[in-house]
Amino acid sequence: MSVKGSKPKFAMYWASSCGGCEIAVLNTGLKILDVDAAFDVAFWPVAMDAKYKDVEALPDGAITLTLFNGGIRNDENAAMAKLLRRKSQILVAFGSCATEGCIPGLANLSPAREVFDTAYGTVTTENPKGVRPQPETRVPEGVLHIPVFSPTVRTLEQVVPVDYSMPGCPPESHQIAMVIDLVIQALQGKAQLPPKGATIGAGASTVCDECPRQRNVKKITKFVRIQELESVDPNLCLLEQGIPCNGPAIRNGCGALCPRAGAQCIGCYGPAEGVVDNGARLITAFASVVDSNDPVEIERILDGIPDPAGQFYRFNLAGSLLHASRAVR
């Protein structure tokens, strides 16, 4: 990394996430050298050693660009979101966890107690005494503190204002490279940043729009799981073959990678432009392919989607209109 000097500062932080976003950034290949050439890396736990207190010591607004990935699962995540908001000029909600909760957000279907019972009390965990981690634990050396678990996973924007959102689980590396280029050019006065609040590094339309599969008049009498089919037509729309593809509601920008490879879109780029709630949009899309006017028959066909909440909100529950199951309340 370059010597700390007068270059603009860059930070990247992970809250409740898997680390895939960091890999995607590193996957930009040589582009990472451009980041190093254009920025001083002030804080990036995965790449370099720095402490929270180093960030606290910076003047407010000292970091030019912060990519924040991960959702807000506990009070440490929330505190870091607030700290980095204060220290950053441009705060980007980076990746699906930060923008919409992503897979960790599916925990919003269960009360915190169940989340802990699953994590610390099922057969895969050796925990005979039924120990649960506590916010405070007394040990001979003193008191240990661990972050306090929040009732639900929240998106970054549900906790602090963000300047831009960059969707994807993870964002595609070529999209990240484009965004990095844009920010560098903007810093050099050669380009303009998009208006605040914009979604960056993604398309404005749907995955279907980028999908080469052929659509006819969609009507099906059965939803199937892809592995149940003997063969999948390589050219025909998956939804028309009864495979629950989320393409109709999901933002493009990935290049329709999954449907091109023969797998249904599971929705990692979040709701397309203008889609308020991607579950609602998918309900409309899926309902429109069901080939029946008879309530009993319709219900039979819909049995083919055994987990509608998981199907429609796999990446988006925390960011959806309902945010969490009623069981959480």
Next chain:
Amino acid sequence: MVDQEHFEPVIIGFTCNWCSYRAADLAGTARVKYPPNIRLIRLMCSGRLDPTFVLKALAGGADGVLITGCHPGECHYLEQNYKALRRFLLLRRTLVAMGLEPARVRLVWASAAEGVKLAHEIETMVAEIRALGPLRWGHNGTASDSAHDTHAYAMAGQEVSP
């Protein structure tokens, strides 16, 4: 906390211009009484009902949602009420998976002549939701940083013994 005794459910009703809206009108002119808990929103057809409207209503504080349309075969735009039916059934499954009691969302067919029937359906729905109590979906945990209580509850169990 809303006092259960004095709980007045708020129900959002989506009506079709050609049938159920007129049915509600007819109930009014005929002085058929129905509880004032329902707020009717007129659509041109039940097929116009975007499930987003229902989610917004519930997230915004409604205790239930009533969707109404012309009887099967009588939609002024031919097949749109069947579309509404398919959407409704899938929406209801999704909402149930999210922990909603199925009685809070309802689909009712009512022709322009069925003012009495519609009034009766509304009455039944209000009574059922009154019995279920407030939904309060809007008052969720999105804004809470003070999650200590939940945490303590979630982790009630043994502390690590030093």
